Amino acid sequence: xxxxYQNKLSDLTTEAIKELMWFYYxxxxxxxxxxxxxxxxxxxxxxxxxxPLVKDExxxxxxxxxxxxxxxxxxxxxxxxxxxxxxxxxxxEELYKCRCEKCIQAGDKVIQAIKQAFHKVELSSGIGLYExxxxxxxxxxxxxxxxxxxxxxxxxxxxxxxRLSECYSSLCFFDAAGMRFHxxxxxxxxxxxxxxxxxxxxxxxxxxxxxxxxxxxxxxxKQFSLLNEKQRDAVVLFLRLCLTRLEYEYDALLIVTALNxxxxxx
Numbered sequence: 001x002x003x004x005y006q007n008k009l010s011d012l013t014t015e016a017i018k019e020l021m022w023f024y025y026x027x028x029x030x031x032x033x034x035x036x037x038x039x040x041x042x043x044x045x046x047x048x049x050x051x052p053l054v055k056d057e058x059x060x061x062x063x064x065x066x067x068x069x070x071x072x073x074x075x076x077x078x079x080x081x082x083x084x085x086x087x088x089x090x091x092x093e094e095l096y097k098c099r100c101e102k103c104i105q106a107g108d109k110v111i112q113a114i115k116q117a118f119h120k121v122e123l124s125s126g127i128g129l130y131e132x133x134x135x136x137x138x139x140x141x142x143x144x145x146x147x148x149x150x151x152x153x154x155x156x157x158x159x160x161x162x163r164l165s166e167c168y169s170s171l172c173f174f175d176a177a178g179m180r181f182h183x184x185x186x187x188x189x190x191x192x193x194x195x196x197x198x199x200x201x202x203x204x205x206x207x208x209x210x211x212x213x214x215x216x217x218x219x220x221x222k223q224f225s226l227l228n229e230k231q232r233d234a235v236v237l238f239l240r241l242c243l244t245r246l247e248y249e250y251d252a253l254l255i256v257t258a259l260n261x262x263x264x265x266x
Contacts, residue, residue, distance in 0.1 A: 008039055016037070017052065024048065055070065056070060056081065057071070058083075062088065062090070063095065064100070069083050096245075114238065117231045121180055124177055126178035127177070128151030128152075129163065131144055132169070135173045156185045159185045164182075171186065172204070176224070176226040180227060180231070186199055206251070209261075210262060235263060239255050239258065243255055243256070
């Protein structure tokens with residue numbers, strides 16, 4: 001456990017610990033300090049981890065345990081905090097793209113909800129993935145028809161992440177039918193690889209729909225107009241899942257605003 005380091009100084013007084021830290025940051029060798037203060041530690045370079053824990057400078061919370069993240073005192077040989085959760089013992093890097101059983105189950109639950117909600121949805125006459133890229137590029141009608149021949153028309157789940165990433169701008173140019181067909185593919189890609197599609201899914205689902213630009217807001221509302229109640233519920237589950245992931249910490253306010261606004265209505 002990361003927090004086990006805190007027991008190494010249990011025999012020292014508060015004043016002794018302050019003195020130890022003063023000598024440490026003053027440059028005295030760790031081995032000498034460990035001998036003088038009778039500290040049992042296998043790796044002398046980790047002496048700084050035995051010092052009292054401090055708050056995470058970014059004031060983040062563990063998405064699993066819902067407790068404030070902590071950090072070791074600064075290592076004099078490097079810069080930056082080593083942040084971790086004292087409850088689940090995950091370091092900050094592990095909390096990003098976490099593969100613990102709890103996170104896997106949470107992701108799988110949302111994936112199944114999306115698959116069920118958008119089961120058998122087809123593109124029909126809606127705007128296709130490559131066709132939308134053509135619209136973005138202002139191609140003529142002939143080129144647009146050529147691009148559409150490359151598009152998946154029936155099985156959105158067969159669209160690979162690489163193709164979604166290649167067509168990252170398409171979400172902005174789908175009509176309602178195109179959005180209904182492709183949105184589940186983008187959401188699943190996002191769950192499996194946050195930001196992997198490069199499509200700014202959160203911005204599409206939450207940004208324009210709650211923005212101050214009336215024309216953009218109306219456009220977004222039209223894009224989502226064909227979603228039924230079950231499909232909207234799947235979107236809500238997806239957004240709530242994103243709120244539990246540190247990858248989206250800077251999008252949290254935007255997500256909450258959209259969940260309490262547009263996505264709360266029927």
